[in-house]
Amino acid sequence: xxxxxxxxxxxxxxxxxxxxxxxxxxxxxxxxxxxxxxxxxxxxxxxxxxxxxxxxxxxxxxxxxxxxxxxxxxxxxxxxxxxxxxxxxxxxxxxxxxxxxxxxxxxxxxxxxxxxxxxxxxxxxxxxxxxxxxxxxxxxxxxxxxxxxxxxxxxxxxxxxxxxxxxxxxxxxxxxxxxxxxxxxxxxxxxxxxxxxxxxxxxxxxxxxxxxxxxxxxxxxxxxxxxxxxxxxxxxxxxxxxxxxxxxxxxxxxxxxxxxxxxxxxxxxxxxxxxxxxxxxxxxxxxxxxxxxxxxxxxxxxxxxxxxxxxxxxxxxxxxxxxxxxxxxxxxxxxxxxxxxxxxxxxxxxxxxxxxxxxxxxxxxxxxxxxxxxxxxxxxxxxxxxxxxxxxxxxxxxxxxxxxxxxxxxxxxxxxxxxxxxxxxxxxxxxxxxxxxxxxxxxxxxxxxxxxxxxxxxxxxxxxxxxxxxxxxxxxxxxxxxxxxxxxxxxxxxxxxxxx
Amino acid sequence: xxxxxxxxxxxxxxxxxxxxxxxxxxxxxxxxxxxxxxxxxxxxxxxxxxxxxxxxxxxxxxxxxxxxxxxxxxxxxxxxxxxxxxxxxxxxxxxxxxxxxxxxxxxxxxxxxxxxxxxxxxxxxxxxxxxxxxxxxxxxxxxxxxxxxxxxxxxxxxxxxxxxxxxxxxxx
Amino acid sequence: xxxxxxxxxxxxxxxxxxxxxxxxxxxxxxxxxxxxxxxxxxxxxxxxxxxxxxxxxxxxxxxxxxxxxxxxxxxxxxxxxxxxxxxxxxxxxxxxxxxxxxxxxxxxxxxxxxxxxxxxxxxxxxxxxxxxxxxxxxxxxxxxxxxxxxxxxxxxxxxxxxxxxxxxxxxxxxxxxxxxxxxxxxxxxxxxxxxxxxxxxxxxxxxxxxxxxxxxxxxxxxxxxxxxxxxxxxxxxxxxxxxxxxxxxxxxxxxxxxxxxxxxxxxxxxxxxxxxxxxxxxxxxxxxxxxxxxxxxxxxxxxxxxxxxxxxxxxxxxxxxxx
Numbered sequence: 001x002x003x004x005x006x007x008x009x010x011x012x013x014x015x016x017x018x019x020x021x022x023x024x025x026x027x028x029x030x031x032x033x034x035x036x037x038x039x040x041x042x043x044x045x046x047x048x049x050x051x052x053x054x055x056x057x058x059x060x061x062x063x064x065x066x067x068x069x070x071x072x073x074x075x076x077x078x079x080x081x082x083x084x085x086x087x088x089x090x091x092x093x094x095x096x097x098x099x100x101x102x103x104x105x106x107x108x109x110x111x112x113x114x115x116x117x118x119x120x121x122x123x124x125x126x127x128x129x130x131x132x133x134x135x136x137x138x139x140x141x142x143x144x145x146x147x148x149x150x151x152x153x154x155x156x157x158x159x160x161x162x163x164x165x166x167x168x169x170x171x172x173x174x175x176x177x178x179x180x181x182x183x184x185x186x187x188x189x190x191x192x193x194x195x196x197x198x199x200x201x202x203x204x205x206x207x208x209x210x211x212x213x214x215x216x217x218x219x220x221x222x223x224x225x226x227x228x229x230x231x232x233x234x235x236x237x238x239x240x241x242x243x244x245x246x247x248x249x250x251x252x253x254x255x256x257x258x259x260x261x262x263x264x265x266x267x268x269x270x271x272x273x274x275x276x277x278x279x280x281x282x283x284x285x286x287x288x289x290x291x292x293x294x295x296x297x298x299x300x301x302x303x304x305x306x307x308x309x310x311x312x313x314x315x316x317x318x319x320x321x322x323x324x325x326x327x328x329x330x331x332x333x334x335x336x337x338x339x340x341x342x343x344x345x346x347x348x349x350x351x352x353x354x355x356x357x358x359x360x361x362x363x364x365x366x367x368x369x370x371x372x373x374x375x376x377x378x379x380x381x382x383x384x385x386x387x388x389x390x391x392x393x394x395x396x397x398x399x400x401x402x403x404x405x406x407x408x409x410x411x412x413x414x415x416x417x418x419x420x421x422x423x424x425x426x427x428x429x430x431x432x433x434x435x436x437x438x439x440x441x442x443x444x445x446x447x448x449x450x451x452x453x454x455x456x457x458x459x460x461x462x463x464x465x466x467x468x469x470x471x472x473x474x475x476x477x478x479x480x481x482x483x484x485x486x487x488x489x490x491x492x493x494x495x496x497x498x499x500x
Numbered sequence: 501x502x503x504x505x506x507x508x509x510x511x512x513x514x515x516x517x518x519x520x521x522x523x524x525x526x527x528x529x530x531x532x533x534x535x536x537x538x539x540x541x542x543x544x545x546x547x548x549x550x551x552x553x554x555x556x557x558x559x560x561x562x563x564x565x566x567x568x569x570x571x572x573x574x575x576x577x578x579x580x581x582x583x584x585x586x587x588x589x590x591x592x593x594x595x596x597x598x599x600x601x602x603x604x605x606x607x608x609x610x611x612x613x614x615x616x617x618x619x620x621x622x623x624x625x626x627x628x629x630x631x632x633x634x635x636x637x638x639x640x641x642x643x644x645x646x647x648x649x650x651x652x653x654x655x656x657x658x659x660x661x662x663x664x665x666x667x668x669x670x671x672x
Numbered sequence: 673x674x675x676x677x678x679x680x681x682x683x684x685x686x687x688x689x690x691x692x693x694x695x696x697x698x699x700x701x702x703x704x705x706x707x708x709x710x711x712x713x714x715x716x717x718x719x720x721x722x723x724x725x726x727x728x729x730x731x732x733x734x735x736x737x738x739x740x741x742x743x744x745x746x747x748x749x750x751x752x753x754x755x756x757x758x759x760x761x762x763x764x765x766x767x768x769x770x771x772x773x774x775x776x777x778x779x780x781x782x783x784x785x786x787x788x789x790x791x792x793x794x795x796x797x798x799x800x801x802x803x804x805x806x807x808x809x810x811x812x813x814x815x816x817x818x819x820x821x822x823x824x825x826x827x828x829x830x831x832x833x834x835x836x837x838x839x840x841x842x843x844x845x846x847x848x849x850x851x852x853x854x855x856x857x858x859x860x861x862x863x864x865x866x867x868x869x870x871x872x873x874x875x876x877x878x879x880x881x882x883x884x885x886x887x888x889x890x891x892x893x894x895x896x897x898x899x900x901x902x903x904x905x906x907x908x909x910x911x912x913x914x915x916x917x918x919x920x921x922x923x924x925x926x927x928x929x930x931x932x933x934x935x936x937x938x939x940x941x942x943x944x945x946x947x948x949x950x951x952x953x954x955x956x957x958x959x960x961x962x963x964x965x966x967x968x969x970x971x972x973x974x975x976x977x978x979x980x981x982x983x984x985x986x987x988x989x990x991x992x993x994x995x
Binding site: 030045048168169171172178179182186188189193196220221224388390391394397398399402405409418419421422432448451455456459460462 | 583
């Protein structure tokens with residue numbers, strides 16, 4: 001304990017210099033800005049800002065880049081709540097209840113809850129990293145391909161609970177997502193799969209392209225069709241910030257979300273992406289009245305948002321303690337550290353303690369800044385909703401187009417997004433929900449990769465998934481989730497289940 | 501499967517055009533995927549080939565689609581609603597135009613020069629804006645100009661993204 | 673409207689002759705990096721291009737165009753207008769290995785582009801999990817040959833440097849069908865090597881050096897002519913008994929064919945100046961990079977290197993079982 005305090009005081013000593021606080025603030029501000037813009041993700045921005053950090057010392061540079069990262073994570077939920085566009089896989093869940101709240105005139109409350117939830121989660125995650133960062137590394141190393149595969153299977157079972165309407169249709173969407181995830185060059189043989197021989201497809205479908213299409217563009221098409229529905233958002237503006245009741249309601253989900261997200265974030269195989277989904281599943285399952293979910297339940301924003309932010313932060317653990325980046329942004333942080341002459345590896349903690357603890361301390365400061373930046377902005381965002389829709393959607397379109405273009409600097413991606421917009425519109429017409437599809441899509445690539453790795457290592461024996469205790473445990477949970485979700489449908493009250 | 505109360509199956513008739521279409525849609529997609537992955541080897545469990553998972557997923561998709569279509573004959577459900585071409589053409593068309601003009605494009609005889617964001621930006625705003633039934637042309641034109649300038653400042657200068665502005669005029 | 677047209681025409685008229693007689697470069701240059709930001713090639717591109725910008729007096733903007741093992745970005749770069757405003761930073765994979773790996777490749781690295789020069793070489797190491805039985809490279813060779821059905825090799829995906837160099841190794845050892853586990857990038861592969869799920873892999877020094885220093889994985893040899901100053905204890909393949917395994921991952925700059933001589937000369941000069949700069953040198957050496965020789969910094973020298981490695985890799989890669 002005293003050791004942890006000593007470490008933290010070293011960290012705060014580094015992070016609380018005027019320069020580093022300023023860099024952290026700039027990072028958070030830029031991050032929030034790019035997070036709010038649909039399409040432009042943290043990866044593109046951090047890449048662009050790398051040269052600017054050349055002149056800074058390594059600690060300052062990394063503090064600023066980390067600020068951009070969690071600023072962007074937070075900003076992404078703003079877009080998800082306001083215009084129903086998830087910029088990142090982790091914001092998909094926030095669209096479910098967050099955007100519904102906005103439609104009910106509770107956009108401010110949703111944004112405020114997200115900000116406060118993220119802050120609480122950020123504080124807790126900072127403490128977790130400081131206290132347990134090093135020992136938790138061992139947990140990460142217990143996860144091999146078999147364990148990841150079972151984890152993904154469990155994740156897919158969450159999607160069943162995500163469904164707002166028919167469970168059968170949710171299954172359809174999960175499988176469709178999995179199918180879409182197999183498009184592109186095969187990892188092991190380099191063969192092209194289902195690409196129509198079209199080069200831009202050879203690396204598969206980009207998440208931003210798919211999400212922006214089936215959520216963003218399709219939502220615009222749906223709104224254009226029902227002029228009444230879209231005006232609801234601007235006609236009512238409720239309270240700007242959550243009141244005591246809202247806070248009381250979101251406190252427990254927020255803590256549970258932090259725990260779930262924080263734990264999954266430690267896994268170097270990008271477990272953080274599952275956090276919000278897992279949290280949402282849990283909240284919906286333990287709620288007294290699950291039917292409120294999908295219709296603007298505040299727990300459906302507080303839990304996943306906390307899980308998201310906690311996971312975003314604990315994702316630094318594998319990077320800082322193992323030297324292994326769990327996702328694309330962290331890979332970029334490796335690049336940033338390398339350019340500054342610090343090559344990430346297991347020795348960063350002992351060789352550069354000021355950098356290690358300084359970054360951890362700056363995370364807490366960054367979270368405080370996000371709160372300070374975002375609470376006043378809530379009013380601005382809500383005002384934006386009053387822009388007439390005839391101008392709002394062209395603005396969404398130009399932002400999305402530029403954003404998608406800048407993901408890979410590929411113009412074809414913009415056309416693809418339009419195609420997926422059409423696809424998403426068709427899905428809406430057919431009564432499908434896109435959220436389970438995106439979950440299937442996100443998990444599909446990883447799942448196939450891990451399945452094949454596990455089976456090559458086990459020489460084709462499926463027993464590997466059951467013989468390894470962690471993997472078996474995860475599969476048991478998956479089965480339990482499925483049974484709980486499907487059992488009622490075996491009984492006579494079938495219609496109630498399907499209308500859940 | 502439907503949001504409504506279930507009726508016992510009494511004779512075969514289409515009770516939910518939406519679910520029937522959804523089921524057929526799934527089957528069609530699965531068929532397309534199976535066709536596209538026909539040449540990919542499935543491999544063995546020991547060495548899974550590139551075709552195994554796509555084919556497996558496609559078969560499951562088709563199965564679920566068949567179940568959905570079958571259920572649409574038994575349970576009452578939603579009807580298919582109308583399709584608005586105006587939105588599809590203008591909104592999605594605008595995005596396609598942006599993609600074609602931002603860096604230029606060549607498809608066969610069709611050649612579009614690299615116009616850059618100062619042209620593509622207003623195009624996307626104006627074309628998509630025409631999708632609204634309450635469109636005001638003058639307002640839209642001003643808005644398009646303002647948005648383009650704003651985006652140029654924001655993306656090109658504030659964020660420093662390497663996006664062409666107007667290579668034919670400014671060289672950047 | 674008429675005024676506008678006249679104005680535009682005037683602007684174009686002014687711009688055209690100016691361009692014809694102007695000095696290159698007069699606007700920012702795009703350097704396409706065909707991989708995601710943050711990877712080894714991207715880092716080298718950013719370090720080098722920052723200094724080159726100073727010499728050229730114009731900003732070099734790095735643009736990441738990832739896809740298909742880097743061939744998407746290189747295709748775009750070498751098929752761009754040969755005006756010197758689009759150049760690319762490629763590597764061993766995109767310039768020497770790609771023709772054999774990607775049958776439908778849309779560019780010809782040997783005859784279809786203008787080489788500028790080598791920016792840096794990165795040694796390749798053979799590394800294994802801590803608990804892997806063989807103690808040194810000789811034992812490793814015997815062990816792998818004897819237990820080819822038990823050993824698991826990891827690589828970062830078809831087309832990656834780690835896959836290319838490991839395929840070469842397996843080809844030379846005569847075990848091309850060794851169990852190979854594909855990962856999406858070096859990070860996940862390294863993770864499973866550290867936790868002991870897989871047995872060995874080949875990769876660039878910058879990715880594995882810190883793990884070796886920390887003792888979480890062990891290195892058998894470095895596939896270069898000389899030991900790397902970053903890991904002085906690791907023997908070369910020559911010292912350790914596998915002299916034929918010599919391969920380096922390098923990064924170099926190329927441009928579309930038909931570039932004006934003025935532009936080529938300026939770019940070559942700027943690259944040379946960058947590589948002589950103390951800060952750049954230090955940054956590159958910190959990464960374990962080997963600085964290119966005078967010869968390799970020239971277009972002809974770089975082209976010779978591409979050809980040499982292509983000749984070495986093509987037979988192995990074409991014969992490699994694609995399963």
